[in-house]
Amino acid sequence: MLQNIYDYLLLGSLFSIWIVILINMVLVTSGFINYLKHHIDKRPRVLNEYPFVSILIPAHNEEKVIEKTVQSILDLDYDNNKYEIIVVNDNSSDNSAKILQRLKDKNPHRFLKIINTDNIIGGKGKSNALNIGFKQSIGDLIAIYDADNTPERQALKELVYAIENDPEAGAVIGKFRCRNKNKNLLTRFINLEGIYFQWVAQAGRWQLFKFCTIPGTNFLIRRSILEEIGGWDTKAITEDTEISFRIYMMGYHIRFCPYSATWEQEPETISVWLKQRKRWVKGNYYVMAKNFKYLFDKKAGPIRFDLLYFLSIYIFFFAGAVISDSIFILSFGGFIRTYIVGYSLLLWFMAYMLFILSVQISTSTEKGELNLSNFIIILLMYFTYCKLWIVVTIMGLISFIKDTLFNREIKWYKTERF
Known part of the structure; x- marks a missing residue:
């Protein structure tokens, strides 16, 4: 029985939490259905002729990982004469330029272009670096990989096959996985988060609404679209989400391709993780503010x-x-005193059980992830890793407000590599 203001606040807060939990549960269930459909589909995915693709890699002080990334892309199972690699070494102060030049010298016959920028035209964030690389590209299809990525050999072929067979797709996205997941407890959490929130939830959105949001890496976009919208928004630090909205407003959809996967390095310390996620949160607040008007536009569709x-x-x-x-x-x-503590504990426990179930469903879609070790990690995740999200959201919101009030310039928010 509701007897004071705290009871109303508690009930309202639990209702808000439950709405999001149920939405995610629907998305994960739909994502699992999508996984089953593709898992049993054994039809060959081969084109008679593959188009020329430009691969852009924006990089800022990436000497620890850039060689492995470029080499993995050089090793893609794709005709060497049908794709170019453009690395935008953006105002780096480390040894990246020498490493990249050595790679170029070792592969003189390949379409490998290195663009070294200074602090005048570069150093203004990932979106600016992508625009610089795009101006130097020639492909009708543009693929993006982050500087710490090692895509699987078939990753690009799968993306190209998907977009070539779907003329209404403005872009195609693949999966990304955590390659340093066994480093520590934090990377184990991030690995499970990636499977749950990133690719299974994306698959669910595609299954239900034919709608996805571009991630920061392992995706393909049509050149004609980038030319029409004028490239990436240099004020957006989550440029992937921002450009997704503009693609949908053009009448295209963004397709999900579960067969294309890349492996990336995730933060290994709390301090690096906080900086990365604060940037994500701040960028998403910018996207919400920029596109809020479409919430009341019936023509906005999936946006x-x-x-x-x-x-x-x-x-x-x-x-x-x-x-x-x-x-x-x-x-x-x-x-303070509340009178519905028993009901609130029951609702909390049910939410906890649904969280465990949804993450478990997600891990079953990836080979080797459904195991006792991960189950224990999931039990801990709700009380630890998920609670850190509150801290990150507060930090991101404060930073977004400061950026807006003081009109601060967008700069590189680089995730530290290990």
């Missing part, structure tokens, strides 16, 4: 769903998590 999804996470779920945790702590400490 409205994504805006509602972002709003549910970054406003309602965030507020619900902060309020419910605060009330629990204050109630436990005897500072």
Whole structure:
């Protein structure tokens, strides 16, 4: 029975949390259905002729990983004469330029172009670097890989096959996996998060709505689209989400391709993780603010769903998590009194069970991930890693407000490599 303001706040916060949990559960279930469909589909995915592709790699102080990345792309199972690699070494102060030049000298017969920028035309973020590389490209299809990526040999072929067989697709996205997942507990959490929130939820959105959002890497986009929209928005630090919205407003969709995978290095320390995720949150607030008007535009189509999804996470779920945790702590400490604690604990426990179930469903789609070790990690994840998300969201929101008020220039927010 509701007897005071804290009861109403607690119930409202739990309701907000439950909405997001149920949405994610629907997406993951649909993603699993999508996985089953593709898992049993054994039809060959081969084109008679493959088009020329330009691969862009934006890089800033990436000496620790850039050689492995470029070499893996040189080793792709794709006709050597049908793709070029353009590395934008953007205002780097480390040894990246020498490493890249050595790779170019070792492969004189390949389409490998190195663009070294300074602090005048470069150093202004990933979007600016991509625009610089795009101006030097010649392919009708543009592929993007981050500087720490090692795509599987068939990754590019799968993306090309998907977009060539879907004229309504403005872009095609693949999966990305954590290659340093066994480093420590943090990377184990990130690995599970990537499977759950990134690719299985993406597959669910495609299954339900024929709608996906471009990730930062392992995707293919048509040159004609980039030319029409004028390239990447240099004010966006989550340029992938921002450009997704513009593609949909042009009447195209973004296709999900589960057969294309790349492996990337994830943060290995909390401090690096916080910086990376704060950038993501801040960038998503920018995208929400820029596109909020489309929430009331019936012609906006799937953009409205994504805006509602972002709003549910970054406003309602965030507020619900902060309020419910605060009330629990204050109630436990005897500072306030609530009368529905039994009901709230039941709702919390049910939410916890659904979280475990949805992540378990996700891990079953990847070979070797459905095991006892990961199950224990999932049990811990809800109380630790997921709670850090609240801290990151607060940091990102404050940073976004400061950027807006003081009109701060966009710069590289590079994830530290190991």
